[in-house]
Amino acid sequence: xxxxxxxxxxxxEKLVMEAVRTVGITDGFNADVKPxxxxxxxxxxxxxxxxxxxxxxxxxxxxxAVLEAxxxxxxxxDGSITVEIAGPGFINFKLQPKVxxxxxxxxxxxxxxxxxxxxxxxxxxxxxxxxxxxxxxxMHVGHIRSTVIGEAICRLLAFCxxxxxxxxxxxxxxxxxxxxxxxxxxxxxxxxKIEGDAIxxxxxxxxxxxxxxxxxxxxxxxxxxxxxKLQNGDPENMALWENINAIxxxxxxxxxxxxxxxxxxxxxxxxxxxxxxxxxxxxTESGLAQMSDGALVVFHEEHPRFNTQPFIIRKSDGASNxxxxxxxxxxxxxxxxxxxxxxxxxxxxxxxxxxxxxLTVKKWFEKKNISMPWLRHxxxxxxxxxxxxxxxxxxxxSVKLKDLLSEGVERxxxxxxxxxxDLPESDRRQIAEVIGVNxxxxxxxxxxxxxxxxxxxxKLLSFEGNTAPYLLYAVARIYSIFRKVNAVPAVAWKAxxxxxxxxxxxxxxxxxxxxxxxxxxxxxxxxxxxCSYLYELSGVFSTFYNQDKxxxxxxxxxxxxxxxxxxxxxxxxxxxxxxxxPVLERM
RNA sequence: GUGGGUGUAGCUCAGUUGGAUAGAGCAUCUGCCUUCUAAGCAGAGGGUCGUGGGUUCGACUCCCGCCACCCGCGCCA
Numbered sequence: 001x002x003x004x005x006x007x008x009x010x011x012x013e014k015l016v017m018e019a020v021r022t023v024g025i026t027d028g029f030n031a032d033v034k035p036x037x038x039x040x041x042x043x044x045x046x047x048x049x050x051x052x053x054x055x056x057x058x059x060x061x062x063x064x065a066v067l068e069a070x071x072x073x074x075x076x077x078d079g080s081i082t083v084e085i086a087g088p089g090f091i092n093f094k095l096q097p098k099v100x101x102x103x104x105x106x107x108x109x110x111x112x113x114x115x116x117x118x119x120x121x122x123x124x125x126x127x128x129x130x131x132x133x134x135x136x137x138x139m140h141v142g143h144i145r146s147t148v149i150g151e152a153i154c155r156l157l158a159f160c161x162x163x164x165x166x167x168x169x170x171x172x173x174x175x176x177x178x179x180x181x182x183x184x185x186x187x188x189x190x191x192x193k194i195e196g197d198a199i200x201x202x203x204x205x206x207x208x209x210x211x212x213x214x215x216x217x218x219x220x221x222x223x224x225x226x227x228x229k230l231q232n233g234d235p236e237n238m239a240l241w242e243n244i245n246a247i248x249x250x251x252x253x254x255x256x257x258x259x260x261x262x263x264x265x266x267x268x269x270x271x272x273x274x275x276x277x278x279x280x281x282x283x284t285e286s287g288l289a290q291m292s293d294g295a296l297v298v299f300h301e302e303h304p305r306f307n308t309q310p311f312i313i314r315k316s317d318g319a320s321n322x323x324x325x326x327x328x329x330x331x332x333x334x335x336x337x338x339x340x341x342x343x344x345x346x347x348x349x350x351x352x353x354x355x356x357x358x359l360t361v362k363k364w365f366e367k368k369n370i371s372m373p374w375l376r377h378x379x380x381x382x383x384x385x386x387x388x389x390x391x392x393x394x395x396x397x398s399v400k401l402k403d404l405l406s407e408g409v410e411r412x413x414x415x416x417x418x419x420x421x422d423l424p425e426s427d428r429r430q431i432a433e434v435i436g437v438n439x440x441x442x443x444x445x446x447x448x449x450x451x452x453x454x455x456x457x458x459k460l461l462s463f464e465g466n467t468a469p470y471l472l473y474a475v476a477r478i479y480s481i482f483r484k485v486n487a488v489p490a491v492a493w494k495a496x497x498x499x500x501x502x503x504x505x506x507x508x509x510x511x512x513x514x515x516x517x518x519x520x521x522x523x524x525x526x527x528x529x530x531c532s533y534l535y536e537l538s539g540v541f542s543t544f545y546n547q548d549k550x551x552x553x554x555x556x557x558x559x560x561x562x563x564x565x566x567x568x569x570x571x572x573x574x575x576x577x578x579x580x581x582p583v584l585e586r587m
Numbered sequence: 588g589u590g591g592g593u594g595u596a597g598c599u600c601a602g603u604u605g606g607a608u609a610g611a612g613c614a615u616c617u618g619c620c621u622u623c624u625a626a627g628c629a630g631a632g633g634g635u636c637g638u639g640g641g642u643u644c645g646a647c648u649c650c651c652g653c654c655a656c657c658c659g660c661g662c663c664a
Contacts, residue, residue, distance in 0.1 A: 035603080036607095039607090044606085044607090046605090046606060049605090049644080049645085053643080059644085087606085087607055088606090088645080132664095171664060174663075175663070176663095176664095269664090293661070293662080294662085295662055297662090304590085305589070305590060309589095309590095309661080310662090312661060312662055314662090315662045316661090319662090321663075321664080325664095346664095347658095348591080348592065348658075348659090349658055349659060350664085351591065351592090351659070352660065353664090381657095388656080388657080389657085416626095419626065446601090447599090447600060447601080448600085448601075448602095451592085451593065451600085452657070454599080456599085458613095459599065462599095462612085462613080463626055464612070464613075464626065465613065466600090466612055470612095470626070470627090473624080473627075474627090476624070476626095477623075477624055480623065480624055481623050482623095483623090484623050516603080517603090523603095529601095529603070532601065532611090535612095536611090539611090542627060542628065543628070543629090546619090546627075546628045546629080547628085547629095549622080551622095551623050565623095587626080
């Protein structure tokens with residue numbers, strides 16, 4: 001049985017709202033509770049000021065009235081929470097040490113944290129469409145964001161109680177196959193007998209086919225023919241296509257394995273190829289789509305741009321495109337998974353496409369009386385090269401994801417070997433794998449996803465400051481403490497001395513903010529809020545670690561500090577797990 | 588042309604939706620390893636928040652104008 005609230009900002013908001021009601025305010029009031037600067041308290045309610053302004057009342061007087069009402073609340077009356085007014089009318093709240101330790105006791109296990117957090121989304125089905133590489137090409141640095149941010153969002157949603165369907169919408173049915181098959185046939189390449197890196201060989205063949213088609217009109221025509229044959233189910237080309245996909249999937253899985261990413265559904269665009277006729281039919285029949293220059297398109301009359309900028313759902317040559325399969329995919333997902341939300345992770349350049357898609361689906365579903373899930377386009381910025389321009393897929397210069405990960409692991413291995421030469425090499429290799437891969441992952445997660453970022457080896461592989469190694473280091477030091485005292489990490493607040501030192505209190509106060517950071521990340525699906533929180537928590541822990549020795553003679557003090565360590569470990573582990581990052585017991 | 592994004596310390600970035608003295612990391616400088624892992628800790632310097640107006644008790648945050656860069660805009664995904 002829990003003795004204190006999980007999310008104190010909610011609790012305090014409730015207190016304020018109750019107090020406000022007793023002074024006669026019934027509506028139009030927003031408590032606006034947020035974590036406070038430690039100088040002022042643990043939380044602050046700023047809502048008095050805007051309300052007083054709107055009502056033309058004196059904020060200080062109003063705050064005083066609310067304060068008097070707050071004092072009647074049992075938690076304030078018994079001294080668990082102290083309240084005061086500051087400045088023009090801020091209300092500051094400070095939690096007493098016993099309340100902090102009560103929280104740490106109530107929520108001292110991952111199960112307890114997850115149980116509370118899962119109330120946020122309570123079992124709704126959410127489809128997340130992320131990663132989505134194209135077959136016949138290697139995953140490159142540009143795929144990091146969708147994959148890593150997408151995975152973190154899936155884990156965040158799942159931790160907050162959603163039933164997440166991870167769907168990798170592979171690009172396996174595009175125009176690239178005509179040129180690729182052309183090159184394969186020209187070289188008489190045997191896909192079953194490629195030596196070495198098969199996916200790299202496919203990529204070479206694709207580039208060759210692409211160059212052939214570009215230089216020579218008849219080759220371009222041949223490529224088109226190969227594509228048509230494939231789309232008509234020609235056995236030879238189908239066999240090639242299946243082989244190409246098998247090779248591609250193997251290379252994707254290598255990356256996903258390293259990143260710990262596992263999909264529930266891997267339905268490529270090809271999966272929808274027999275479902276597009278229904279889309280043409282329904283959109284035409286319902287009057288949403290019309291012919292224009294030989295193509296089937298959707299205009300949105302009420303929209304200032306999409307009234308003239310078409311959403312092309314069938315090309316003039318009769319072939320389907322991205323828009324078609326996306327429409328068919330929404331319908332399939334709604335029928336199959338009954339989601340409350342469908343979330344797409346792609347870079348921001350596709351905003352128009354998704355806006356048009358969502359508008360079209362909305363009207364389509366209204367006509368067909370299908371309930372509309374919340375369609376969300378979660379965008380992220382572009383990864384830029386040194387020249388400030390987007391790293392291009394076909395430039396041949398793009399950094400392969402595989403190489404990036406290997407470089408990260410290599411660098412990590414050198415550092416570990418230098419810092420900790422006594423560890424056996426196999427241990428150092430394992431540790432390096434976790435640190436290298438997750439330094440890269442974290443570098444992507446820790447910044448606000450909407451901005452572009454400059455690709456730089458040093459940045460992605462940095463091991464200092466706000467990085468995964470810093471967080472993992474804090475975790476490793478906690479494990480080390482428990483090894484030293486020969487105990488397993490667990491909280492034991494009943495036997496602990498009261499929280500006392502500045503560092504102990506600062507750490508406890510940081511720990512109880514976990515639910516706030518979690519909700520903040522969830523609200524806009526921005527993992528960087530959680531990263532910032534975990535980084536700050538690690539910083540507060542490091543200060544505590546340097547100031548307050550844990551392994552001391554006084555048993556009650558030692559128990560308290562060990563409990564703080566266990567609590568910190570728990571929150572770090574849980575938070576990192578939400579981000580998709582495993583922890584290490586030593587490094 | 589039009590729509591969107593970005594602009595905060597030398598560099599790379601945060602800034603919880605209008606709150607209290609704008610914060611980190613890197614780089615520079617000063618201290619701290621016989622004591623639980625120094626990938627760490629304590630501290631110093633470094634800012635006209637692109638720019639000009641406006642709104643108000645209060646603006647990096649909201650509104651308007653301007654500048655710079657990036658991206659999208661009919662058969663790629």
